[in-house]
Amino acid sequence: MSLNVDYNLRPDYDEVIQDIANYVINYKVVSDEALTTARNCLIDSIGCGLLALQFKECTKHLGPIVDGTSVPFGSRVPGTDYILDPVKAAWDIGCIIRWLDYNDTWLAAEWGHPSDNLGSILALCDHLSQKRLSKGYEPFSMREVLEFMIMAHEIQGVLAIENSFNRVGLDHVLLVRVASTAISAKIMGGSKDQILSAISHSWVDGSSLRTYRHAPNAGSRKSWAAGDATSRGVRLADIALRGEMGVPGVLTAPQWGFYDVSYNKTNKDQKLKEKSDQIFKFNRTYSSYVMEHILFKIQYPAEFHAQTAVEAAIKLHESVASKLEIIDKIVIRTQEPAIRIISKVGKLANAADRDHCIQYMVAVGLIFGDLIAEYYEDDFHQENQLIDKLRDKMIIEEDNQFSMDYLDPEKRSIANAVQVFFNDGTCSDDIQIEYPIGHKKRREEGIPLLEEKFWNNLNTCFDKDKSKLIYDLCLDQEKLEKTKVHEFMELFAK
Secondary structure, three states, rough: OOOOOOEEEEEOOOHHHHHHHHHHHHOOOOHHHHHHHHHHHHHHHHHHHHHHHHOHHHHHOOOOOOOOOOOOOOOOOOEEEEEEEHHHHHHHHHHHHHOOOOOOOEEEOOEHHHHHHHHHHHHHHHHHHHHHHOOOOOOOOOHHHHHHHHHHHHHHHHHHHHHHHHOEEOOOOOHHHHHHHHHHHHHHOOHHHHHHHHHHHHHHOOOOOOOHHOOOOOOOOOHHHHHHHHHHHHHHHHHHHOOOOOOOOOOOOOOOOOOHHHHHHOOOOOOOOOOOOOOOOOOEEEEEEEEHHOOOOOOOOOHHHHHHHHHHHHHHHOOOOOHHHHEEEEEEOOOOHHHHHHHOOOOOOOOHHHHHHHHHHHHHHHOOOOOOHHHHHHHHHHHHOOOHHOOOOOOEEEEEHHOOOOOOOOOOOOOOEEEEEEOOOOOOEEEEEEOOOOOHHHHHHHHHHHHHHHHHHHHOOOOOOHHHHHHHHOOOOOHHHHHHHHHHHHHHHO
């Protein structure tokens, strides 16, 4: 046979795809801790979405593609009067949840925000619950939503633990699309073959570049990219359930597969020796680990690698606020990932640029003793020139211990330290914080503040009576789990 002719033997589905499919089909959630954490994640994510509705740059993206469109059994977008098809509703819900960079976070070799998958889960469950009810069938319960969330978190998070997509220039929303596709196909009642097909197509799509998250091109696409990814998951699941064939060797196919084309982990001139020779690495099987260890952004709408730096800066505010004009230098010790993705010098072009700059966030904390979403906006930045003056005085240093503890599975810390030096020879305390308040190790301290955050976010959108109704339901685990999804979503409609 000629060496230039492909041997056309169709393979089985790649092992990575089969493992995900088997997980969503067979796994039963038994962890009370995961279910409780999922409830907290649900209310925090929706609250972040409600808060984002206060920003016109976000709301301009929302609503039907064609004005006046009427959708039978349409999905609701929390905090709005939109009733949309599930694909666009997933886009909108994912967009508002992610807009302010305030929802949950997962940090490992790859990072990301697993609650981004809520766009697909809520949109599909709302639509299908209404449709089921119209035919006399049982609608989805919020318990099922929490279970779907746990599985979506797990897929995205486990793929991220030892596989760094950012190091080859790919954006982490790829993992949102993979997880959303798998869970969407399950929600829609797909067979195993249909779920396998759907997941394979999520990898065929490849990945967006990280260009829009980094200088000099950082911009607001990073605020809607997750909505786009979770929406695509719904669309791909729909395509698969219509009978579309899958692409079984999408990851491992020599020359044309994801590993060779996008992940750059194999020699393009050398075929994989065996079908089982997977390039992705895994140190655990899928369960409920990720949800149980998820990180919440409770106090500050800031990229997570800087959360402890902001907390340290705010602790220093009282002692340095009267001496800002005589600062000589500010030393920030941090972990390697923070240096790679959020350390920036030079002009910051927009709000999305600023909320991914550790120097900007620390400067705001030192000056104002707080950090809220409005502090990233153009008007605020222009009115406070001292922020950039302090940025110019900052020195960023990697602390090797911080970097090691960041990857240590027993710690998974996200440490930062901030110290201010003055031109009179004095200096502040060196404030070091190992775990942010949203870390599992600070749950007891963090959850009351997370509930307060949810209450405040509800009040940006609803009157006190409606806010109280929603709040009381959402804090009652048993009552919430029994609530039907369409009834839950109706509570958030305007």
